[in-house]
Amino acid sequence: MRRKGIQEPPETRPISVLLIDDDETWVRTQRRLLERFQERVDVSTATSFEAAQEALSAELPDCVVCDYQLGDGTGVELLAEVRATEPELPFILVTGEGDEAVASDAIGEQVTDYVRKMELGHQPTGLVRRIEAAVEADRNRRAVARERRHKEALLETVTASSTRSELGETICEQLVESGYGCAWIAVLDNDRGVVPLSTAGETTYLEATIPPGRRPADCTEPTLRALDESEPLVHSLPAIEGTDPESADWQQVAVDHGFGSVAAIPISHNGVYFGVLTVYSRMPRIDDRERALLTEYAETVGYAFQTTAWKRTLLSSATPTVAFTLRGGCHPLVGLAAALPDGSALRTATVIPRNDDEVLYVTTVEGVTEADLSAAVTATAAIISVDYYRTDDVIQCGLVAESPVPETRLVDVGVSLSQTSVDGGHARIAAVLGGETTVKQCVEVLSKQCGEGSVTTLWTTDSSRTPNTEVVDDLTDRQRQVLELAIEAGYFERPRHNNTGELADTLDISRATFTQHLRAAQRKVFAAEIHR
Template structure:
């Protein structure tokens, strides 16, 4: 038995449906031309997905790797003008993860040890292959599928990190939708768009990126969801995800022939239309078109997460800072005694670790997402701590290089949502040691005692302490507001109440101007004048 291959291949990471049908390119390297030629024929005959090219020397292998990027490298130990270990070291310098299987006739432990130290993926002996000819096929398939699964996971993390950054940075729905669609097209989809309904229940595009010619051919502005079986329209009508492979849809839904030929002519192989909603409120549909023959379950789950996050961003108008109140102190609430769901997690980590929560997104009535930065902890330690913390449902990693950026799913209710309901705006939460510190800005109609009562109801008496961190006087703020004209005060108040200063914004300048029946330029002029007066009074105090 080859103990090394048993150690590096995790059965849980075996062939996944998401990647099991894709071709596998293999570079086979051996200075024995007869063995290389024979093994190539055997591999390709044993499995139709394998495409094998060969190199018969160290330098030839170098040239081949410079010209191609194989899914897997199978290399003999002795290459005449070099060794397989020498080539492995060069490959790992630029491609640390590409599967590399070392084949040797030596079979001694020194070679195996050196191969392991150079991070070889698998290690086999020619003697074993002669006894089990198809053994190498199984090894190649396994290591390639494991590598593809890891790469897919890394891409998902990048997507999720970019998604959160987009939600934070975008100021309008159109801007958010445009950026989301750009990300999806950049990731490989041919076309991505967000469809919404106008006042007459007709379909109109909010954002479109990619091959829009298809949309112009099949969906005209004002089309109603019931007018066609095109996936976007069906998803709008049924408020359910619609995912199709165009190669088989004609067999299952022959009435769909009106749009399928057009989609095929534009090079589409599959389509997914995902409703955008939050808390039961539907805003539209996110649709992507792909050249691949199918959109697998992993892709679908990621698209659903995109749509859910966009839905949250579209609906959120609460959690805004109150700028006009004569008393808007910043208060730090300190929670202890296991009151915060992340306290149990922090207890399971080292004393040097800190969890910083910048964003909290309610997912549904039962769960919230904490967008978290974890410092002083490794990914392995954090995953282990999540497993033993009952209040944390799961962890999803967005970035793990240096400081860990992740999403922690916790069970509701949580302290942050309780005090938001009481009328405060959250700044951040820091969890370390034995307590959690929530920094919040109070609204004009909210007292500290109301927040303490709300937290104590959830956590119990004696578990909440407060610290006022604002030393701004009421008089100076009142004087600053009194300096505003009636129109400036009206404009600024509307901007605050509409969430204009939040990210993401719910209303743009034009929409707010329309509310007051003034021009956009006039609205902007009054808003800037009001801000200048407030900021000037703060600087001169």
């Protein structure tokens, strides 16, 4: 036997009722009344004990309403049979008179409710209310039990999994097995492109709407929005149909796959964001209970991901990388990007303090012309000047900004910078944490400059190669700055894009000083590499 409609949201789920009485006239009358007073009640009938048995063996309703006298049996006898296999199924017994002995027998068989026909005559809607109350109580009980099973399975999964990918696959499979059409965990790569860590269910939807590497700001799909905003998103889909999936937006594709609603919940722990857990339901709404359970899943996965990440860091020579996303206008390059044409992107691999008041961003700019960039610099108060290193396929330049900037704040607490990228109105700083530096410290210093609530963090990939820290440590600050600028500006490429005089001007030092520091840095690097 199987039960109808268990997975649907409570406010929209129909209620199936099996109405049993050997009085065919009463059955027809009550069926009309029930369906008239409550549209979501769907009534089937049986007019004998045997017919009721057949109906129950074919498919269980949400509630049984049964008269005591059935001609070939009694309602109490039927109740006893039902309780042998379905101890919690709502069962309402109806009698012609208030017989205490019948009531006692029914209570002994764990009847859900007991009502006299006389009472129903005075209160036509009374039976509907009793049915609704019994069914909702049963559904709530089942939902709690289902949540408990989910949590037990989740705990077992977290305990048994050794990698993020393994954990994610098991979580997604559990969610699909519980009734969702599709589940996946999305993370960001180092270029801020969306990639799937784990998937289960109707993955053709993901292939049609979210190609690998797509950026969060490029689409309103809930997963991408949740990644971009670091906020949970629950969305019910409109009833649209008939559009070609190849050309439709994500909502049409979702509807074509049979989805009615979607929930995207960020995965985080202690303020560090790892990605987003997204489920697609075939029902028109994901209710508060489901959302709370999904949030607990995401929180538990976040804890496990952070534990896994730190464990991997401790057991290997790789270094942990955390990306800080800054919202608002606290980063000077965000203001510059806003003044550039749509579709432009800025990438900065080197940030060098020129003096106490100025910082140099060695930056690659895509999707703009030199004239566009010069005009944007003029219009951006936080950018003092620009020096061009190359302007062929892409623009490589040095952007001078007023200090302090977020990157220098991070360096002050022991962070090594990897890259700053700007697109979609946000600045994203990828950084390697020092041995004593915590994410909390970084967030605090960034929030002090950018404001509370403007900083989110995302754990990204580990470095694939352990840097030669002995070489880096052996360089002086100025030697490191000169070498980084020379590399980023294409000084060592052929043909050479810049001479030492132009690069020296960028750092506000003499050509001789620049050359001296560069040669010293080169000698140290070459000597160290020979002995590795």
